[in-house]
Amino acid sequence: MTPPTRRKRTGGATGGALRKLGQARRSQLVTTYGVGAMIAVENESFIVAGHDSWSAHDAPKILERRLAQLLGVDHFRPPPAKDPDEAYDGVRVYRFPDYYTCPKCEQLLRFRAFNPPREEAVCVDCSKEKLVPSRFVVVCDDGHIDDFPYWEWVHRGADREGGTGRCALSMRTVGASASLRAIRIRCSCGVPEVSMEGAFSKRALQEIGYGCTGRRPWLAGGNSEGCDEEPKTMQRGSSSVWHPIVQSALSIPPWGEGIHALVEKHRLLGKEEGYVRTYLADRPGVLEHVGATVEDVLEVIAAADEVDSTVSEELPVVQRTSALRRQEYERLVRGNPERHSAEWQPFVCERPLGDVSILAPLHIEQPMLVKRLREVRALTAFVRGELPTEADPDSRRCELREQSTEWLPAIEVIGEGVFLRLSESRLQQWENETTVLHRAERVRQHHREVLQARARKKSRSGAVPESHVTPRQLLLHTIAHALIIEWSLDCGYSASALRERIYSDHDMAGILIYTATTDSQGSLGGLVAQGEPEKLELSVRSALSRAHWCSNDPLCMESDASGAESLNLAACHACVLLPETSCESMNSFLDRGLLVGESDSGLPGYFDVSHR
Structure with a gap:
């Protein structure tokens, strides 16, 4: 028995120019529909591609030096945001899962086997009945994901070498129940019909001899890798299918403020003195924004290495993260009065005007009013299945890209607060x-x-x-x-x-x-x-x-x-x-x-x- 042969295609559903599918907010593409997550568009389902495939050259750079050093990148970029009528590219996605079913004829096939017209997910045999993407996927603790193995599931315990050599799967729902027992899988080769009941048990896939395929469909080409983890069945829309790992940092002095902001925004770090002098001479208005001189800028550049050494790159990430938190805490305690406009000072923290002694019975010490703050949140990786913990090995953290890049997807948010x-x-x-x-x-x-x-x-x-x-x-x-x-x-x-x-x-x-x-x-x-x-x-x-x-x-x-x-x-x-x-x-x-x-x-x- 073998899977059915692929139908001859009469029209490309994915060839030619890239297809525009839908829209999502930038923040969602970091926290909800980030790289490796599945997103539903009408009656279709897709997985967000690695950010090395995004058309992000028009997206502005987000600079946050402390966070960039922690994560080993040069800068961050928000997901592309363009007018959908003018966009030719942006955040790319790949179709996933591959299996679809037709509610009318009940065929269960890979999407291309339905031979749908371009930009339509319909069954051509059933007067363009809308197809439904598979509800079930399989994942492992190392983040690999693949279609549910329907063929292996329906043929479990059967003589897989017998039959006619051509199998056609179909899926139907019996009765009014929404239970797994009501979802029935049939095969044209004559093996007994089976339900999806039991597919979510811990060792259901191991018992039918199915192991992790190591598939990574969010990366270009969907390259697989060896994996000996035990896969498990999940609902496509389950929150456990994708857990983002997001690192964030507040923009606190010295970086992001005044002369340091000028040096960072104009990419002057590491430049020779002659280049800096020429660059600033050609832009006389730049220094006026922060009330600085060329000598002030050169002094900041020279001292940059000393400032950066407060968090050693040799320390583990957990310790470096704690060091960044301590820097934020110390600055929140110390405060930072307003000296520049919002563009050149994203962090303003001042003492309240009232009498703080009334808080003494509550055992609360000096509160601070954070009148302006900026936070950068960067998507660094993701995991599937169980929530991430400190005990997880690096193998659980799925890569966001196949090719190395100097940036990570991130968003910056502006707000206020109370400390x-x-x-x-x-x-x-x-x-x-x-x-x-x-x-x-x-x-x-x-x-x-x-x-x-x-x-x-x-x-x-x-x-x-x-x-x-x-x-x-x-x-x-x-x-x-x-x-x-x-x-x-x-x-x-x-x-x-x-x-x-x-x-x-x-x-x-x-x-x-x-x-x-x-x-x-x-x-x-x-x-x-x-x-x-x-x-x-x-x-x-x-x-x-x-x-x-x-x-x-x-x-x-x-x-x-x-x-x-x-x-x-x-x-x-x-x-x-x-x-x-x-x-x-x-x-x-x-x-x-x-x-x-x-x-x-x-x-x-x-x-x-x-x-x-």
Whole structure:
């Protein structure tokens, strides 16, 4: 038995000029439909191609030196954005999955075997009935993806060498049920009809002798590579099929501001003195924007290596990322008054005018008003299946390109925010309480088990990273969620328009809540006002009042574990969970019990103040 022969084509569906399929927002092409993700366009399905195939030469460069050094690239670029009536190229996609079915004649074939007219996904045998892309794909933990093996599935246990030598598959749905049992696969060779029931079981594909093909259809040519991971069946539209790995950084001084911004934007780093002098002499107005002289520019260029050495490239990526976070924290604490226009100063952070002493009973230290900020978010890789963790090997991280490029796809967002720190002296006293340590250890143990389970998997090697869960980290993360919910109700921002940035270490205890979106909600101007001490006090007290009670209590507060992979305690959708776009940790590592305490167990909340 062999798959059916391909029909003779009468018209090219993919040949000739590139076909314009649809549109997507730039931000979606980094966070939702990035490289390797599948996107539905009407009744067709495609996979986004590697960014080395994008027509990005017209896209402006995004410069963020700290993030570029971390990721080993020269610059970033947003996905191409052109008038669809004028565009000849842009973000390329490839058809995937290959298998389609006709709802009328029930044929299950590869798309080209239907011989559709150009730019139409229809069955020519059924009066141009619209085809439906396969609902099922197979993926492995190393990111490979391929069509579901329908032929192997229907012929399991049969004599694959017998039959007529020509097989034609068909798919039909019986009854009104949407279950897998109702989806039936038939073959013209006469083997018994089978359903899709059981296709999602852990070892279903291994039992029929199907292994990972190592296919990477998002790269040019779909080159495969050797792989011994066990594939598993997934729905084409499942969120587990594609998880982006996004790195971000705030633009803080010195780079991006004043003379440093001038040097970076005009690509003067590494240039000889003669070139710099000639370049600036030909553009006399450039220096006036930042009130600098040629000597000032040369001094900045000469000192660039010294500035860059603050984060050594020899350190692991995790440590370099932590170093970047520390730089942001120190700048947020120190502040940065406005000295230039927005073009030459993307970061403005100032102290509020009100009396901050009213925050002392809440154990909150000096808040800062971030009146202007810029964040660059870059897509660095993606994984399939389970969410990425610190224990994942490099083999899980799928490449975004086949050929090396000096840039990565990214978006820059402008916003505002409020930064606040918790009292270090109060924190040290609270986080050493026995009951606090015991409660945080429950989450830490669950996290450790997740890391160990990932490390034990086949082909995984190396030391298991230590869990980062601490009472401080849980506290900071949970109060950030509580404040985002409070401000979304109080100042008009939707929760999805607000984001958190957690700064937690043995000597860091801060949170930044900011509006960094690519639409108008990032610049409405209302969030900064919430950082004034009088309003901030009311917001925190109101947030704590809400945190004292959840409509799912007592089950929520008394839960031994909750959330994905049991990485939460007292946290659910009725109290502190947020839209996942707002959270750095996919709604994990939360516990409102650490905010407000629990009288039955004697757990002291950090905010041991009246919530009335």
